[in-house]
Amino acid sequence: MPQIIRDPSFDSTLDLLREGYPFLYSRSQRFDSDIFQIRLMGMKAICLHGAEAAELFYDPKKFIRTGAIPRRVQTTLMGLHAIQTRDNGEHRCRKEMFMSLMTPGSRHRLMGLLAEQWEAYSRKWEHQDRVVLFEEAQEILTRAACAWANVPLQEEEVSLRARQFGKMIDGFGGVGLRHGRSKLARINNERWMRGIIRDIRSGKLPVQEGTAAHTVAWHREPDGKLFDVQMAAIELINAIRPIVAIATYITFAALALHEFPPYRQQLRNPHEDYAELFVQEVRRYFPFTPFVGAIVREDFTWHGFEFPKGTMVLLDVYGTDRDERQWEDPEVFWPERFRHWNENPYNFIPQGGGEYLTGHRCAGEWITIEAMKQAVGFLNDGITYDVPPQDLNYDLARMPTLPRSGFVMTNVRRTGKSA
Numbered sequence: 001m002p003q004i005i006r007d008p009s010f011d012s013t014l015d016l017l018r019e020g021y022p023f024l025y026s027r028s029q030r031f032d033s034d035i036f037q038i039r040l041m042g043m044k045a046i047c048l049h050g051a052e053a054a055e056l057f058y059d060p061k062k063f064i065r066t067g068a069i070p071r072r073v074q075t076t077l078m079g080l081h082a083i084q085t086r087d088n089g090e091h092r093c094r095k096e097m098f099m100s101l102m103t104p105g106s107r108h109r110l111m112g113l114l115a116e117q118w119e120a121y122s123r124k125w126e127h128q129d130r131v132v133l134f135e136e137a138q139e140i141l142t143r144a145a146c147a148w149a150n151v152p153l154q155e156e157e158v159s160l161r162a163r164q165f166g167k168m169i170d171g172f173g174g175v176g177l178r179h180g181r182s183k184l185a186r187i188n189n190e191r192w193m194r195g196i197i198r199d200i201r202s203g204k205l206p207v208q209e210g211t212a213a214h215t216v217a218w219h220r221e222p223d224g225k226l227f228d229v230q231m232a233a234i235e236l237i238n239a240i241r242p243i244v245a246i247a248t249y250i251t252f253a254a255l256a257l258h259e260f261p262p263y264r265q266q267l268r269n270p271h272e273d274y275a276e277l278f279v280q281e282v283r284r285y286f287p288f289t290p291f292v293g294a295i296v297r298e299d300f301t302w303h304g305f306e307f308p309k310g311t312m313v314l315l316d317v318y319g320t321d322r323d324e325r326q327w328e329d330p331e332v333f334w335p336e337r338f339r340h341w342n343e344n345p346y347n348f349i350p351q352g353g354g355e356y357l358t359g360h361r362c363a364g365e366w367i368t369i370e371a372m373k374q375a376v377g378f379l380n381d382g383i384t385y386d387v388p389p390q391d392l393n394y395d396l397a398r399m400p401t402l403p404r405s406g407f408v409m410t411n412v413r414r415t416g417k418s419a
């Protein structure tokens with residue numbers, strides 16, 4: 001029976017914090033293997049890389065998620081006991097709830113709300129000396145996401161809620177102060193959302209059927225019971241917060257437009273949906289999700305390697321999206337590569353892979369792509385702007401990362417073309 005290669009380091013937790021995104025990828029290259037073993041926080045973890053391994057990882061018969069996501073990530077990014085940590089019928093029931101919010105009509109409504117916000121914000125930008133795109137995009141997305149979800153948002157709380165969502169996302173790879181800030185943001189945001197759920201259930205806050213607020217507040221678990229108020233608050237946040245996270249990809253898309261200007265003209269080609277190729281390449285090329293984790297459900301072997309029940313397994317998301325067997329010159333930004341992509345659900349996994357309903361693949365992938373296309377179109381044609389000297393570098397050791405300046409624009413002018 002072949003042995004899984006072991007990283008010689010006694011424990012790799014500090015190396016992971018030091019190296020960030022490339023941590024798993026560089027080891028799979030060093031060991032020249034799609035599978036190797038490390039110790040993280042004292043626990044053995046089998047690490048997987050590449051499309052074939054992703055196909056294994058996304059087989060729900062082989063893995064569970066209960067116990068896979070550290071408490072520190074749950075108390076910041078997604079909330080305790082949220083859908084990401086559920087299995088079997090309970091997961092399926094919640095996933096159906098989330099996917100019911102992703103109909104073409106519902107997505108179209110969100111894009112309309114977003115378009116209104118891009119218009120309104122760009123009008124404001126014309127009177128500003130400088131605009132930090134990342135921060136503005138977080139507000140645009142917060143306003144549109146809350147309106148879409150039917151969650152009321154007072155004008156004076158927009159900035160507060162946008163920052164709270166932002167901090168929850170920013171905290172997932174953080175330690176110390178960053179982790180503390182993120183946790184506090186979640187505590188306050190959950191308190192706000194519990195109030196919303198209570199008001200909906202008491203009839204004080206009327207919400208429209210089919211919206212996220214209505215759907216989550218009245219969702220029944222497989223045992224026929226409503227979520228408790230706290231769980232409903234967490235899952236309603238899980239429908240809004242990740243929309244705000246799209247600000248990161250929008251900022252990277254702006255960076256790509258700036259660094260690779262020839263694509264600006266390509267994006268205007270009326271004969272091809274070039275924006276689709278462009279945003280797919282942004283999701284592949286720029287780092288966001290480093291890896292995802294699961295736990296072995298029952299003992300099994302794969303290519304002769306033993307996977308004992310209860311073992312932690314990590315799938316290298318960042319490295320799989322730059323695997324040379326699939327992606328020619330992976331370190332080159334080249335949207336045209338997606339003309340020939342075979343749409344395999346395992347070789348391009350920026351938001352997870354596999355099936356939507358039976359697995360844990362991101363429920364919001366279509367929204368993400370559509371919102372990015374809209375933003376790219378608006379940045380390219382809806383406004384003109386200058387990009388003054390600034391620090392546009394992003395640190396791969398920081399998870400999540402972002403161009404350091406947040407992408408500053410000056411002299412913003414509207415062209416008259418709408419989003």
Ligand code: HEM
Nearest residue numbers: 083084239242243245246289292351352359360362363364
């Ligand atoms: C799950 C990434 C946007 C809702 C996930 C996963 C990743 C991810 C990596 C986990 C996959 C796994 O565990 O195997 C992202 C990124 C986004 C994004 C990078 C864009 C910036 C969205 C949006 C929504 C959303 C817009 C919804 C409005 C969810 C939900 C899950 C999920 C509900 C849990 C799925 C499950 O456990 O079955 N996302 N996501 N995400 N995402 Fe997203």
